[in-house]
Amino acid sequence: xxxxxxxxxxxxxxxxxxxxxxxxxxxxxxxxxxxxxxxxxxxxxxxxxxxxxxxxxxxxxxxxxxxxxxxxxxxxxxxxxxxxxxxxxxxxxxxxxxxxxxxxxxxxxxxxxxxxxxxxxxxxxxxxxxxxxxxxxxxx
Numbered sequence: 001x002x003x004x005x006x007x008x009x010x011x012x013x014x015x016x017x018x019x020x021x022x023x024x025x026x027x028x029x030x031x032x033x034x035x036x037x038x039x040x041x042x043x044x045x046x047x048x049x050x051x052x053x054x055x056x057x058x059x060x061x062x063x064x065x066x067x068x069x070x071x072x073x074x075x076x077x078x079x080x081x082x083x084x085x086x087x088x089x090x091x092x093x094x095x096x097x098x099x100x101x102x103x104x105x106x107x108x109x110x111x112x113x114x115x116x117x118x119x120x121x122x123x124x125x126x127x128x129x130x131x132x133x134x135x136x137x138x139x140x
Contacts (some may be wrong), residue, residue, distance in 0.1 A: 006033035033076035
């Protein structure tokens with residue numbers, strides 16, 4: 001099972017009045033990693049997979065420890081924990097080699113923008129997602 005690795009820069013504006021990265025900013029980190037992960041399938045051969053759109057149906061976040069602003073990026077690891085006919089669940093860890101700051105998951109629904117409705121996951125998308133499928137939770 002592969003994991004998608006995204007190196008996410010921290011911005012000065014990510015910090016809140018308490019001197020650590022604001023809880024809402026972590027959703028942006030997850031979004032950046034998710035977009036980087038899902039759209040890796042399309043560019044290579046011009047595949048239309050995932051390019052038609054998707055919507056977030058659910059987020060779940062556990063804040064493990066504060067992340068203080070620094071110049072070094074943080075790593076966001078992503079993998080798939082569930083694939084259904086019309087949705088997928090992506091799990092994440094926002095971390096450094098020695099510690100985890102956030103564990104999270106997102107339910108994503110592929111969406112047909114032209115028809116303004118959800119759609120099914122294609123065979124090509126499912127094949128791509130299965131490379132990252134791990135139904136066991138991470139142990140850290």
